[in-house]
Amino acid sequence: MKKIGFFLLLILMGALIVGCSASETGAGDKKTNEKKSEETGKEEGLSGEITVWAHPFTGNQETExxxxxxxxAxxxxETGVKVNFEQIPWANRDQKVLTALAANNGPDVFYVIPDQMPQYADAGMLLALDPYLEGFDIDDFVDTALVSTTWKxxxxxxxxxQEAYTYLYNVDVIKAIGEDPENLPATWEEFEKWAEKAKDKDFYATSFQGGGSMNGTLYPFLWQAGGDVITADNKVLINNEAGVEAFEFINKMYxxxxxxxxxxxxxxxxxxxxxxxxxxxxxSGISVSRMLSQNLFEFVIAPPMKNKEQLTYGTTGMFVAPANTDNPAAAAEFIKVMTNSENQKKFNTVTQYIPTRESAKDIFGEQKYLAQLATYTEFALPGVIHPEGRTIMPLIQAELQTMMEGKKTPQEAANDAAKAIEGKIN
Structure with missing residues (x-):
């Protein structure tokens, strides 16, 4: 692999690697993939080898x-390209990838999550795949799954x-508050009525993990209110009317x-x-699997809630290629093949995540809860897709916590969150 400079991104990730030479590798200079021969089904024009890095996705490494x-195999x-596969740990994955690529011994294909992709792409580190997708069936992918794979x-x-987070309800508690488990809350207003009834019967309405990720706390309510945090061109939206409404809803719950x-x-x-x-x-799916294994009580799953919009959070995992791969055509082809319907079925049957292709979602068969969750990925946004998405999260969290402590109004907290974000990006 040819060396390229990663100084900008290494600063971004809090690591520093010195002495990397730079070479420009524009997507327009990449050799585009030749089409498959309809007669043989073989891929023409591919050769050599690629290195693929992925993480452990399950506890059963033999099956995986x-x-x-x-x-x-x-x-x-199919292609004649040799694949060198290496499983790397989740811990310190950013530094391992960045260090390896800068040292000229990194992968040609690797796995990333939504808050990594825009950082890498904005720094010019990723191969744009559009030139390699002629004739490729992109329409089969769930639209929300492609949100996290696209930058500018x-x-x-x-x-x-993909995942889709939504409310799991305890059927015993539903009956205790005099409601119907077959008629679950669909809107904020309906949820508020159930929450008040739950409180009157000495139950909590829901969990709120204020010390965790904003993806599971503020962001779903923000999207449901019709708002967002920041745009790709750095317009901060968190303190507009929709943003304040989300802060207000959380403040009301607390x-x-x-x-x-x-x-x-x-x-x-x-x-x-x-x-x-x-x-x-x-x-999400992990929660469902845990509930089924524990068999504590009957539960039901509600569709993602709606205020102005029906949206929720759900991460997306993707494969990417570095801009300086020596074999871009083979790397792109592996990504395409790995994410086709057949291989998505194999991968997600083992890992029990939700496929990102509609044609692969039939893998859950009689697993009714996972099959139900799979229908909700159309509402699942992957987080804040921005190079600073990860770094602005604790700034927003601090303002949300201050509001819940009673030290700021929702408007003040939203305004101060916006100021903190602007200070970070400017």
């Missing part, structure tokens, strides 16, 4: 390893997995006692939920 062996036979109108990755008193800094409320003291919690 067999899946990778099958996918890679098929790709190698360029596609830099293809998604392999002030009214619908969420626990420790919600300002809490990381979880598992004991309250599992002990039957809570009406609902936000959860």
């Amino acid at each position: 390893g067999a899946m990778w062996d099958e996918v890679i 098929s790709f190698e036979e 109108d360029e596609l830099y990755g293809l998604p392999i997995l 002030s009214n006692g619908w969420i626990p008193k420790d919600s300002i800094t809490a990381m979880e409320h598992d004991a309250l939920w599992e002990g039957g003291k809570m009406l609902a919690v936000q959860g």
Whole structure:
């Protein structure tokens, strides 16, 4: 691989690597992929080898390893390209990738999540995939899954997995407050009525993990109010009317006692939920699997809530290629093949995430809860897609916590969050 300078991004990630030479590798200079021969089904014009890095996605490495062996063997036979696969740990993954690429021994394909992609893309580190997608079926992907793979109108990755967070309700608590488990709240207004009834019966309405990620606290309400945090061109929106409405809703939940008193800094409320003291919690496929394994009580899943918009949070995982790969055509082809419908079924059957292709969502069969969650990915946004998305999160969190402590009004907290964001990006 040719060396390129990563100084800008290394500063961004808090690491410093010195002495990297720079060479420009524009997407327009890349050799585009030749089409598959319709007669043979073989990929023409590909050769050489690529290195692929991915993380462990399950606790069963034997099954996961067999899946990778099958996918890679098929790709190698189809294309003639040798694949060197390496599994790397989640811990310190940014520094490992950046250090390896700068030292000229990094991967040609690697896995990233939504808050990594715009940082890498904005620094010119990723290969734009658009030139390699002629004739490729992009329409089968869920629209929300492609949000996190695109930066400033360029596609830099293809998604392999998705999640959708929504409320799981305790059926016993629903009945205790005199409501119907087949008629769950669909709007903020309806949820508020149930929350007040839950409080009157000495239940909490829901969990609020104020010490955790904004993806699970403020952002879903912000999107449901019709708002956003920041645009790609650095316009800060968090303190507009919709933003303030989201702050107000959270403040109302806390002030009214619908969420626990420790919600300002809490990381979880598992004991309250599992002990039957809570009406609902936000959860995803992992939450469902845990509930089924514990078999504590009957639960039902509601569609994502709506205020002005029906939206929620759900991460997306994708494969990308570095801009300085020596084999861009093969790297792009591997990403395309890895995320096709057949391989998404294999990958997500093993990992139990939700496929990002509509044609692959039938893998859950009789797993009714996961099949239900899979229908909600159309509402699942992957977070704040911006190079500073990760770094502005604690700034917003601090203002939200100050508001919940009663030291600022929702408007003041939203305004100060906007100021903090502007100070970071300017």
